[in-house]
Amino acid sequence: MSEPPSAPSPAADAPRALLVLTNLPDAAHAQTLAAALVEARLAACVNILAPCTSVYRWQGAVETTTEVPLLIKTTPARYAELEAAIRAHHPYELPEIVSVPVTQGLPAYIDWVAAETAAAE
Numbered sequence: 255m256s257e258p259p260s261a262p263s264p265a266a267d268a269p270r271a272l273l274v275l276t277n278l279p280d281a282a283h284a285q286t287l288a289a290a291l292v293e294a295r296l297a298a299c300v301n302i303l304a305p306c307t308s309v310y311r312w313q314g315a316v317e318t319t320t321e322v323p324l325l326i327k328t329t330p331a332r333y334a335e336l337e338a339a340i341r342a343h344h345p346y347e348l349p350e351i352v353s354v355p356v357t358q359g360l361p362a363y364i365d366w367v368a369a370e371t372a373a374a375e
Contacts, residue, residue, distance in 0.1 A: 269355035271367045272328050276340055276351050277308060277321035284322040287343050291326060296336040298370035301325040330355075332371045 274297075278284040281302070288300035303323040310317055328336050333353060340351055356364065 269330060269357055271356040271359065271364050272330060272333060273354045273356055274326040274328060274333070274336060274340075274351065275354070276324050276326065276344070276349055277306075278324065279319075279321060279345060281305075281322055283345060284324055287340065288324060288326075290343055291336065291339060294335075294339060295371050295374065296332050296339055297326045297328050298367040299327045327367050329368055329371050332373075 276287075278287060284302045288297075288302055291297040291300055301324065303325065305320050305322050308317075308319055308321045326336065337351055340349060
């Protein structure tokens, strides 16, 4: 009787990159935050998207507002510092900060994200 295949170790399944989403109230705030994150090597790249309409419940009321979404590429190793930087620079009381693991991607691009977010020695 053959043994069942062993499960891959958790480290082997860990994502090498993250896609972090946040929204800012306007283009000026979005540009400032994006530049700060890339300059600090907390993000390899930040895409500033076109303004969108967000509908959400806040403090018991349904709100509708225009926001500027950011798509932030980073690594799990830099996430805690990235989150802290977003919170420090974000004008909202409770900013949306959502991290999505990148489970597949062009290997050379994922390597580039890792290289560009490596902490300075």
